[in-house]
Amino acid sequence: MRHHTPRTGACPARSGTLAHDLGWAADLRFAVHCSVVLLVLLLGVDGAAGRLTWPRVLLWSGLAALLCAVLVPPRVRAGAGWLSCRALLRERTVRTDRLVSVCWPDGIAQRVVFRDADGCRVEVDPEVFLANPALWHRVDTDARGSARRGTLRCGVTALRRLSERVDSRHALRVFTLSGLE
Structure with missing residues (x-):
């Protein structure tokens, strides 16, 4: 399935490794x-x-x-260069290889907000990434590439905070399953 981004009409490639919310x-x-x-x-x-x-x-x-x-929760999926969040009536896709900002505001209903160079925006509950390390790894890999290329101007700290939380929860899960608590 190919999806056109709203502003440019460019189609992010939907091949390669796909990650999605397992829950x-x-x-x-x-x-x-x-x-x-x-x-x-x-x-x-x-x-x-x-x-x-x-x-x-x-x-x-x-x-x-x-x-x-x-x-009904939104369905979150990611592949090489894209992240999509499909709600009941609408699907939003952001190019993770062209991110310009990542915001994780504090508050009751926390959401990580991704924006790309085309003006597209996706909001994802951070718990989705915490429960799905493969999904986070796919998004984080592209976001780090955006930071290296200089397109990601705002949000490196938010990415680092989320990455630390995902790594810490995943490590705890591994220790618990292996009996090394």
Whole structure:
């Protein structure tokens, strides 16, 4: 599959090593299960009260669908020179080999914001990178290349902070699995 970046129409190559969020499918199943449980509970309560009608079935179904839409996580994938984040209605792609900034603002809803030279922007939850070291390695390799070429003008510190957190969590996981805690 080829994807055109919005500003230039250039197609980043989608071959080579691809990395993706390994927990995405489980998170999607969780979102669907939560919405189904909510629908069953609402229909059960209405049925037990004797108030179940077709308009109420449609209302509860719409509410369950809305919950599912809110809970479905974005799908994050990366390859040589690109990072994409596909939400429910839209996919955003950034050229990681042409990054100009990486921001990781402090706050409650933390997101790492990547911007490329074409003006494209992708926001990713840092937990996705922490849980998927291969995905982070793919993005970090290209980001370091952008820094060496001088296109990455802002965000080297944010990249270093995130890299240290990913390395530390991955090392802890390796020690735990090998019994060397």
